[in-house]
Amino acid sequence: MTQPPDCDLHIALQEATVSIEQVRVSASLTHEKAKLLPAVVKSVDANFIATHRETTLSQTLAAIPGVHSMSIGSGMGKPMIRGMGFNRIAVVDRGIKQEGQQWGADHGLEFDQMAVQNLGVYKGAMGLQYGGDALGGAIVINDDIPLPDYGIHGNGHLWGGSNSWLLGASAGVGFRNDGFFANGQLTGTQYGDYAVPTDHIVYLTRRIPVYDRRMKNTAGHELDGSLTLGSTGRYGTLAVTTSHVHQKMGFFPGSHGVPSEERVRPDGNSRNIGLPYALAEHSKLLVNYRTPAQVVGWQFLVDLGVQRNHREEWAEFHTHYPGQTAPAKDADMELLFDLWTYSAAPKVVWHPQEGVEYRFGLDGQYQHHGIGGFNFLLPRYQRGVIGAYATRRSRINPQITVEGGLRVDGAQTRIEAYRDQHLANYLRVYAQADQATQDAYSLRAQALRRNFWNWSLSLGARYTPLEHLALKLYLGRSYRLPSVNELGANGVHHGSYRHEQGDPKMAAEQGYQLDAELQYDNGNIMVALNPFAAYYTNYIYLNPSGQWSLLPHAGQIYQFCQAQARMWGGEMEVHGHPVHGLTVGASGAFLRQDNLTDGYPLPFAPQTKVTGQLAWNLFNARPKWGVLTLRVLPLYLFAQERIARNEDTTPGHFQLNAEVAYRHAFGEQALTLRLACDNALDTKYFNHLSYYRQLGIPEPGRAFTLQVDYSF
Template sequence: MSFSLKSAVIAAIMCSNANAQHTITGQIIDQNQKPIPFVTIEFNNEAHQTDALGKFYVTNLTNGTYNLYINEQGYSPIHKQIIINQSQNLQFVLVHDHSYSLNQVDVIAHKHDFTTGNSEHIDQKYVRENYAGSLAKSLENMAGVNASGIGSAASKPIIRGLGFNRLLVSENGIKQEGQQWGADHGLEIDALNIEEVEVIKGPATLEYGNEAIAGVIRIKNNQIPTKNSSKTNLGLMYQSVNDNYITSINHQTRGDKFFYKLKGTYSDFADYRTTTDKIRYLDRWMPIYNNRVKNTAGQEMNVQGQVGYVDQQFRSILTVSNVNQKMGFFPGSHGVPSLDRLTHDGNYRNVDFPHQKVNHFKVISENEFKIDTKNLIKFNFGYQNNHRQEISAFHTHYSNQEAPTVDPDLELDFKLSTYDAQVKFEHTHNQNFKTIIGGQTQIQDNRIAGYNYLLPQYNRNIYSGYLIEEFQKAKTWKVTAGIRFDYADFDSNGYFDETLYNYLIGKEYAPAIANFYAERSQDISRSFTNWNGMIGATFQPNDFWDFNLNVGTNFRLPTAIELGSNGIHHGSFRHERGDANLDSEKGYAIDFKATYHKNNWDIAVSPYAYYFSNYIFLKPSGQFSILPHGGQIYQYTQSKALLTGFEVNVKKRFTDNLDAQVIYEFVNNRQLTEDNELSYFLPFTPPNTLFSKIDYRIDQPISIFDNFEFNVSGRYAFEQSNIAQNEDITKDYFLLGAGIKTNILINNFKATLTVQGSNLLNKKYYNHTSFYRALQLPEQARNIQVMLSIPFGK
């Protein structure tokens, strides 16, 4: 054969191979090796879909390089280049994306999701099994999380000793906005119908902004139901400590692209039981009749509706919710307790004076548009109206004050309206590099009313922008770095109390002194600018070790009460005075986490440090108030502060049926002098704690019962003697808990029964961060909680 003929034959063979037709088969599965049906796969922008078993077939492919793209709702997208030179069988594993997630996300363990943040995810199952009357209390078994309790049905979360306006709570990407500066009410969140919670500890200012100093409790009620499904779940619960009867129901239905969800919870609770029959406050003994804390009963009704549209390019979810609460205050929590106000009235379920009413209405619109395989834009909108009232029979400390002619028992009335708008653009340069650009706007208007005065009427607007760069090297390194700018303006109306001024003049005080006290707040017009930056990294050298490090700055805008208050705050039992010249609270944070998991061990150690150049706190002024029952004046001021500590979380699986967990938390929060020397401790610092829990499972069915789970837990809180000025030492205590869970199967009927017991030894103890701690009122008595969950549909 001649050379030219050989060349022609070789060229023909090569041409034939180049035009060969190949078939690609494969399957899409999740992390649990379960197939994911009806997923769209793009080969060079040509769409193909998996069948009901997650399998796909792509035919008539020629030799070459193909861009493969999978972007299924609820999972992290996959973008790869595949060289095709023969028929192949492929398999792809989709990993849950925590922006939108499919139903039933279990607690993540032994699996690092490769984010740079120090975060932990829990699901609805966890919240319900650990339910303790409120969301914050239900999270206390997580490392670094505590709660400031207000009775039996409300509480505020605390992370590493930081709470209130230093801890951000968001739902579906929108920050929860109420009167979070106040210690005497909780979150207006329906805890029993939460679908997933992510707790982010450490600096989170970069994406979340103002108040995300301690971290973020990120509530996600936007899970996408599976296609062509309809499910309903009915929950019934009883709590013995306050005779609380709870009914909770949620329903969800999805066709192909449209879905809707409906949720509702109703709770009716009585005065809660405690472990004492008397308290000592202001050197006086006060009775607690029948060991029940009078007027702590209440009701709560929550509803939520959601509609959504999902396809491969556009996703939109609209959520409308309303939380309505009515809860009594222990009569000693407002003003000075008196014996006649504490006398039992014969009814443990009535709500008398004083009490609070809170209604939180919220609308959230989440939208996501995939421009192409590399570009994604998200835009969210939110509106919230938080209306909080304190109702108390008209009373006055000033003889010349008359009752209002309208709503004479309305002591305080706050109406906070908040508008949020957010836009975020994500550009994926390649599988290792992504750029995120975002902008946020928040507009707030706070109206006030009532015969008492606490904080000024104000408007606040915040405008923000940020840039984040993400770099990833295989599954070993990931680095996130970014910068953020915030501009805020704050305007409040001054208030001069003529009634108080005339009262003091009548008591023969000098006009200057009367004016000092009667000027309850000044006209304030301030603007604030803040630049912040952060860098975070995660490193996974092998299958056994994970390392996270986050270093960044953070900030918090001063609140209206810190800037403009002057008078007795009955909810805090003191005279408080603001400072209109306070600057934004600024600081630096470093958070490190090392995790080791091997041979059924999972060990995490997380040390941290926060430094503040101007921490805002209440400082005793040394000047005593001349107002009746005013005591010493506490002045909002700023100082350097250092917050340090660490958490150790150890989990061990001994057998397939036996697990154990131990958590130790150490917290040390201090003020610093101008010379950076340690000074007083900061208020509301939780004690060091040690928590342990053992879980045991029986897989074999017993009669109508299936899958028994038993647990025993213990919590030891060390004595808290590291106290701020005006705080009391809190003695150490140990709490014992236990629980059982099982499925009930009767023919086609299926239900899950959970029984939990807390404070089983009926221990008398004080929670250092509790609202009622200042009254020397101990915490709740023994509680037995029974929950029945009944699912319907498929």
């Protein structure tokens, strides 16, 4: 058909208005790093925290294979990765290592899990990136300045638990426009004495009753707050974050001294906190700056931090020595630790071409530690560390990425002398010891100045031969500087129920690690295997000396020693969706630790663990109804019979956990209700890593948890 030259053609369209719902596109930077890095890393986000939330972040992360929680009652815990904990695990918040009294079994992790926006669990040595304290791995929180979504968004959370009658609440708000952003979170929890499925315990052959099946004086509370203010624009992103964590937790009366029936009788109030108890305050001020990221070119990153960790341990004053008088002020303050840490970590990232990245960094830290109280365990000290590192990552082709690097660190530790005059008088008058013995034992800490130098090296590769198949291999040589308790502790540590004594001549730990990962994930089925092996030339551990302590009520001296050690094991994880809405999965973790010098296993080896999951999502076909999820989580922990000297064996047990959750999203708002039952069969069991394991105290019994989450 041809159009006549003088004809106008008019086309009329019918007007219609179509409303399109807002689409939010988001991606986790930590998750993307996990895909690229040769290191074995598990990335999680706030949704993971909400789904697996327990009382503490350590307990929440225990849902990840290879991660364990060293529980301290029902309200505190500290993380372990593949049997490594204490000063062998680095917890990094916005580029700065969190510093506290992590050397103690009775010291928890002072961090608000509700303030987590992204988190990566790095399994295996990460000393190249984070220094020697990451010998066993790292937990990296809120990496690379997480930004809130544009506009105003908020969240609110309420939860409660039946076992310890726990109550918790948290609220947060975030704002962002083209040049400014802010984020804040406030969290509070309060809990009472927790219940156990037994009416007595046996400690030191004595039968101690547990009245009403509740552990007296294990109540506690926590109050956390954090605020981030920042700006972003053509010159980069700057963020300033301040946070404070307040924790107070009572200890079962038998944890400080030998329990007796009189001390464990109920006091009529299951929510009060009496003596003994611990009080911890952790404050941080962090400054982070990033220039704009470049595909090709330079990027500068700066992380600065100031932290104060203040911990007090209170117990009724008791005269260790005849004639000892109580202090005039704070007579019941047994120990006080006050740690200031100043950190700086500038970095430069250079991309000379696409697919190639060089990273150069410095990592400096200075610490000052003060003490107080009527007892003595750790001396005053100052510690400075400086490190420099360089790494290169290259994408050889679309299937192969290779990364390697070198780090050199230097450190100086200065310990102040401490002489115990009460002990000197006791030895002279009551023990009738000679002058040499008096001088040797009353000098609880000798003046010490030690310099350390060491280096770490790593080489790794990631190979993706098929679209959904990835293989990682990571080989490293790492080290860890001895902590001050390993160098200079000398006293009764109630957190371990023994007299611990450091060795001023202790050398730095050195080790060689091999980590691997084989993962297949096509969206419908995921299979992951993570084997590892490690060898340490001079691993630091506590060894019973066979020498009787001259301190009253102390027993045998446990000395920090070094030995050759070997560790190997791995994790397995399988998840699949055989039909729409149904998820079936299983995971497991196995670890073996051997002291090659004396032939005994190393202490604090977690039990072999196998976990199952069966989840069914209802109403998937009708999103407007929301999603109802039914989940059953069977768990089996094998017996731990390979123990170090003076450890107790721990029997295996089966545990059944279950939950029902409902989530409904409407626009940008979402409401989640979750009812969970832990230890549904009320099984009496023991956690080999528990602070109370040595007292023969089982873990909490059946517990129902109700959780309400709202976000907008």
